[in-house]
Amino acid sequence: MSTTNTGVTASMRGHQLPVPVPAGEYARCPVTDLLRGLSDKWTLLLLTLLGQRPYRFNELHRAVEGISQRMLTRTLRTLETDGLVAREVFPTLPPTVEYRLTPLGVSLLEPLSALADWAVGHHAEITAARQRST
Amino acid sequence: MSTTNTGVTASMRGHQLPVPVPAGEYARCPVTDLLRGLSDKWTLLLLTLLGQRPYRFNELHRAVEGISQRMLTRTLRTLETDGLVAREVFPTLPPTVEYRLTPLGVSLLEPLSALADWAVGHHAEITAARQRST
DNA sequence: CAGAATCCGTGGAGATACTG
């Protein structure tokens, strides 16, 4: 397979990985890149909310208990930069800004749900394993 | 759905999320927890290698260019604590330690591959979106 | 309403050196 830098995807299906794995290429692996983007404190939750319907800025602020304005802005900007979320400004007074998933963002929800299902389904096993190793 | 703290999974399928999302419960969401565990620098690569076959410690060290002994140990320990990787010590001289995926670890590879496929398949779009917003 | 700008504290990643 030639579409991944490190063969991470391919290897999960039982193909070969170049060993040793080159350090420089692994750093640019798209899979790792995606995981890092999803794993911060608020991204997953915002994706989930926006997966239901569009939201305005302060609407999200109210919907997510505990998030600061700064982190809400920052997280939305990153999602927008990656093309997962679209930001639309309505020239009203006061200004209204709406956020919604792009088609790319919507398409991400499917594989993400599969992983989420696994997490939910096996969370008890992980918790049990953790307590066992205390 | 009652198996997830925040409804993240359920909402991805179009169900309801409790709004506002309680801060304390979201912190313990199994999905976020899993993503965090997968998103560090080496976990994904080690899972991938161990998905092919068992490895000894220094064998992994050689296979992963750029990883330090400390991070290799730490990452493997975390995977072991979570029950994804099994560590087996052979009382030879010098000592031999083998790492392999547990059945739980193997089962994770499937949904993870789906996400990896998405990452590979849409990486060009993400890269394009990023450059567009320069 | 929807942010930008600034400051700050802290956890955890990672390098280096040492060891049974």
Added chain:
DNA sequence: CAGTATCTCCACGGATTCTG
């Protein structure tokens, strides 16, 4: 061979203040 021990550093996240 397979680890520990110790250190540094910075980027992630939060609080606060200001604005078109």
